[in-house]
Structure formats: C-alpha cells, structure tokens
Amino acid sequence: MKSLVIVFTFFYVIPAHAQLSDSGYAEHFIAGLAIGGITSYLVYRKTDNKWKSWAIGAGASTIIGLTKELIDPYIGRDRNGGDFKYTVLGGAIGASIVFPLNKKKPKEVAYLF
DSSP: OHHHHHHHHHHHHSOTTOOSSSSSHHHHHHHHHHHHHHHHHHHHHHHOOHHHHHHHHHHHHHHHHHHHHHHGGGGTOOOOHHHHHHHHHHHHHHHGGGTTSOOOOOOOOOOOO
8 A cells, every 4th residue: 555655646746747858768768668578577477488478578569669659640749760669679678687587496296195
C-alpha cells in the first residue's frame, strides 16, 4: 500500500508535460528499454530460453514503437523516424537483461520408496 501511495504521489506531483530532452529521444529510448526489459524478463521466467525471450522483448518494443509512430498523425503529432529508432534501440538493449540471468534449477522430487 505504501508503494502505491508513492507511485500516485509521483505521478500527481510531477507535471505530465515534463520531458527529459527537447527532441524526445531520451523518452523513447527509456520507454523501449522498459518495454523490452520487462517483456523479455517475463518471457524468460516462463520459457527459460534466453534467445526466445530476447527476441520477444525486442519485438514487443519494436511493435509498440511502430504502432505509436503510425498513430501519431491521428493524435496531432508528426511522425519521426528518430523516435522509432530510439525506441527499437532501447528495446534491444533492455531485452538483453536476460543474458546474465541464471537458468532455473529443476525442482527436486521426493520419492517415497
């Protein structure tokens, strides 16, 4: 509950229009990093396959970045190839979080006999 209050306080205190940079590339890189990292980690926990989880994590950030750029004109913004490139780059780096992780150890089965 305490962490939930902190998160809500963070979002309401900091203005929504604040950006890290003038170009917006840093925000796209961080978004791709988060999407790729979280997705690849969750897939790795489920599949225990590093390459598959990396591909899905990087692919997820690519698809989300492409979708965002395709809908930009409909929400009053200009399309920018640089935004897409930074989202994909961040996703590829974020998805790489799975490579240093250790494989899950198999559960030991207790036999009665």
